Amino acid sequence: MKNSDNNKRIPLNIPYLKGGEKKYILECIKSNWVSSVGPFVQEFEKKFSSYLECNYAVACSSGTAALHLALLSTGIKKNDLVLVSDLTFIASVNVIRYVNAEPILIDASQNSWQIDVKILENFLEQNCYLNGKYCYLKKNKKRVFAVLAVHILGYAANISKIKFLCKKFKLKLIEDAAESLGAKYNSKYIGTFGEAGCFSFNGNKTITTGSGGMLVTNSKNIARLAKHLSQQAKSNNNQLSHNMIGYNYRMSNIHAALGLAQLKELNQILKKKKSIASFYYKNLVLYKDISFAEHYKNTISSNWLITININTKKIKLKLDEIVNKLLFKGITTRKLWQPMHLSEPHKKSKYITTNNVSNALYKTCLSLPSSASLSKSDQIKVINTFKKVISLNEKS
Numbered sequence: 403m404k405n406s407d408n409n410k411r412i413p414l415n416i417p418y419l420k421g422g423e424k425k426y427i428l429e430c431i432k433s434n435w436v437s438s439v440g441p442f443v444q445e446f447e448k449k450f451s452s453y454l455e456c457n458y459a460v461a462c463s464s465g466t467a468a469l470h471l472a473l474l475s476t477g478i479k480k481n482d483l484v485l486v487s488d489l490t491f492i493a494s495v496n497v498i499r500y501v502n503a504e505p506i507l508i509d510a511s512q513n514s515w516q517i518d519v520k521i522l523e524n525f526l527e528q529n530c531y532l533n534g535k536y537c538y539l540k541k542n543k544k545r546v547f548a549v550l551a552v553h554i555l556g557y558a559a560n561i562s563k564i565k566f567l568c569k570k571f572k573l574k575l576i577e578d579a580a581e582s583l584g585a586k587y588n589s590k591y592i593g594t595f596g597e598a599g600c601f602s603f604n605g606n607k608t609i610t611t612g613s614g615g616m617l618v619t620n621s622k623n624i625a626r627l628a629k630h631l632s633q634q635a636k637s638n639n640n641q642l643s644h645n646m647i648g649y650n651y652r653m654s655n656i657h658a659a660l661g662l663a664q665l666k667e668l669n670q671i672l673k674k675k676k677s678i679a680s681f682y683y684k685n686l687v688l689y690k691d692i693s694f695a696e697h698y699k700n701t702i703s704s705n706w707l708i709t710i711n712i713n714t715k716k717i718k719l720k721l722d723e724i725v726n727k728l729l730f731k732g733i734t735t736r737k738l739w740q741p742m743h744l745s746e747p748h749k750k751s752k753y754i755t756t757n758n759v760s761n762a763l764y765k766t767c768l769s770l771p772s773s774a775s776l777s778k779s780d781q782i783k784v785i786n787t788f789k790k791v792i793s794l795n796e797k798s
Contacts, residue, residue: 412784414734415707417610418664418671418774426659440655446662447616453665456594456618458625461653461661462632465580465602465615466493471651472598472617473501473548475627476574482547483539485525485573487517487559488742488753489760490552494578495742495751503547507743509755513696515709515763516559517551518756519567525754526571537571548574551596553582555769556608556675556706558592560698565595576600580615583608584672584704592704593618598628603657608671608704609664611657674774675705678781682708682770685785691716691792707769709738714766717792721765727791733784736769 430442443461451459462468478484480502486495488507498505508525511518530537530546537546549568553559561577568575575596579585583601585592593599598619603611617628630636635648653661686692691713697703714721721737728735741760743753771784 411732412734412771412776412780413773414736414769414771415606416773416775417605418667418674420667422666423660423663426663427656430656430659440658442655442658442662443653446653446658446665449662449665450616451618453668454591454594454599454618456591456599457620458618458622460617460619460625460628460632461658462615462617462651463653464613464651465578465600465604465607466497467632467649467651468600468602468615468617469493469497469550469576469578470500470649471628471631472576472600472624473497473503473550474631475617475624476548476576476597478503478547478574479545482545484548484550485522485546486550486742487552487554487578488755489515489517489738489763490554490578490742491580491739492742492745492747493580494550494552495745495748498550499747504544505742505748505751506546507741507748507751507753509753509758510760510763511560512757512759514557514560514698515695515759515767516554516557516698517564518759519560519563521754521756522549522564523567526567530571532572535572537573546571546573548576550576550578552578552580553585553592555695555709556582556585556704557695558582558585558587558698558701558703561587561592561595568596580604580607581706582704583706584668586702587698588700594620597621598624603661603664608675608706609661609668611653611661611664614653614657614661671774672704675772676703678772678774678776679703679705679708681778681781682710682785686710686788689789706772707736708772709767709769711763711767712792719792721768724768724791728787731787731791733787734771738764738767738769740764 447459482503484498489510577599579593580602601616603614632651635646637643693711742748
C-alpha cells in the first residue's frame, strides 16, 4: 500500500546505529577474522554476561538457537512436557518440538498479557504430582520438565511466582527474554532468574547484531554444554572428531563486533525507549477506548514495542482496518502474534485457559512505532493520526 502523501514512512522498530558499529566491523575485517573464529565473540560474551550480572554467556546464531540449546543443555528428553506461553512468537514453542518434547500452552493474563501464573499454578496443582526429583502429569505419567516463560513486548512476566512454582514442582525455568533485554524485577535483570535465559539480536530487537542471540546462565555445566553443542560438538583434542550430535549455532566474529558496539549504546537506547513509552502513555491513557498492559510490582520494562489494547467493538473498526488506515498515512504498526493454539503447527497441543484471553488480545492489541530513534515530531504524528483514524473520545 502506498502512502497518501510524500512524507517518509514511520517504521515500527528499526536498529539504533550511531556510527561506532563501523569502527568495530572495520577492525574485524582488517584482522581477517570474520567467521565463527575470532576475539570479538568471547569479548561480546564476557561483556554481555557482565552487563546482566550473571556468570556465563554463550553467543549463538539466533535467539531461536539459544532457546534450542537451553532445552538441550538443561537435560530435556523425548516426550517430556514443557509449559509455555500461548501468546508468543512461534519460535518459543517450535524449539520444544525440535527436541521431540510436547508443549502445553498456558493462556495470557488479562491484565499483564504475560503468561497467566494463576492458570499455571492451578494446572500444576490439579494435574501433576511429584515422584522423587521429577514432576509428572497424572493423566499419562509423562515428565513435566520445565516452564519456558516468555517475557513479551519488553515487559517482565510474574517471574517471582513462576520461579516459586518451578522450585515447588521441581521444574527447570527457562526464560525467553528475546524482547526484554534490560527489563528488571527487584533490580535483577530478566533472563537471569532460571537455569538459562535467552536473548535475540535480530534487526528489530533492542540491540542488534544483524542476526544472532545469546544464552545466559549461572551454571558452568550448562554454559559448557551449550557452547559445545553450538560448535558441532567438536572433540577438544581433535577439531575433526565429534562426540555428540551438535549444531552450527555459533555467532560469527563480525556479528559479535556489531554486538559489542551496540552493547555500548544499550543504556542510551533503554533511556530513549522509556521516554517514548511515557509520551505515548501520557497522550493516550485519557481515552476510554485505549488501555495498556499492567506492569507487575517491582518490575522495570525495556519498552521494546509499545503496545495498546483497543476497544474495537466500541469504535466499530476491526484491527486490520486500523493497521491499513495507518499504513496509508505512512505509519507502520503491527498486531500481536497469532496465539499458538490457533497456529497450524501447534493447534493440536494442549491449551490451558479460562477465558481465551490470548484470542481476545490478538484481535485488539496494536504495537506502535517504537524505534529508539523515533523523533518527537514523528511520535506526535503517530498519536494524532491514530486519534483521527479511530475517532477517540476522552474519558469524562
